[in-house]
Amino acid sequence: MREAHEAVRDARDGAGGADRESVEEFESQLAWREFYAHVLWDRPDVVTANFKDYEHEIEWRDAPEGLQAWKDGETGYPIVDAGMRQLRREAYMHNRVRMSVASFLTKDLMLDALSSLRGWYRERGSDLLVRRGDPRDVVPAVAESHGADGVTWAKAVSGLGRQRDAAVRRALDDADVAREAVTDALLHEPGSIRTNAGEVYSVFTYFWRKWRDREKSPPAEPPSESDLADVGDDEPLPTLSDLGFDEPEADVPPASMDEARGLLAAF
Helix, strand or coil: CHHHHHHHHHHHHCCCHHHHHHHHHHHHHHHHHHHHHHHHHHCHHHHCCCCCCCCCCCCCCCCHHHHHHHHHCCCCCHHHHHHHHHHHHHCCCCHHHHHHHCCCCCCHHHHHHHHHHHHHHHHCCCCCCCCCCCHHHHHHHHHHHCCCCEEEEECCCCHHHHHHHHHHHHHHHHCCCEEEEECCCCCCCCCCCCCCCCCCCCCHHHHHHHHHHCCCCCCCCCCCHHHCCCCCCCCCCCCCCCCCCCCCCCCCCCCCHHHHHHHHHHC
16 A cells, blocks of 8 residues: 555656646545545444434345345346446456445455465565464464464454454463554554544545645565564465355456556556
């Protein structure tokens, strides 16, 4: 995230006219991403409840067949069905259509990213471990089995994620393992950008202005070999079928840090 913003800032400073407007629009999309994370930090209930109160409550339907029709692109609404069918066939959907169909996260891209991340760690004498289970048990056990004297992870912003983080912190404290949660996916600490009255922003434009004007930390240096635990793992990464998903119909483009940097540089 910090690499992306640093590149955007440099491009904005060196651009003019329509090019500068294009870069600023891209920068605003980074702020949109952060806006919702800040809202979620202050209002974890928005995962299952409305952000604002309404005079007439929404009556939700429990219709599994309707949900399946949405997934299959068979709702009868052309723009929704076209978007979902395109997603299934091409692993791509335009941003405007995604907003129309309440886009969902595709799992197949994640697998390529995991493979790339494992290679990145192995180049530095460590490895990517994939373990399943209660993190309160798994994280301390992995730290102990590989001789790690500390654990660092990206801070969660959702309510359930923060509960999990708190439980893992207590488990690591009980195991006498140093730990630190860092703000890795956001440019500003969640909850740090507020209205003058100290409340969470409910309108993006005002949040965006304050977000844009705040100084941002540069990207952190990647860890050295001495910072990483000496880990070796021969277990294969999970496949789509392991996770309960069908193989995609499309030729899915690769996903990795290098691919993301290449797309950013091309932009």
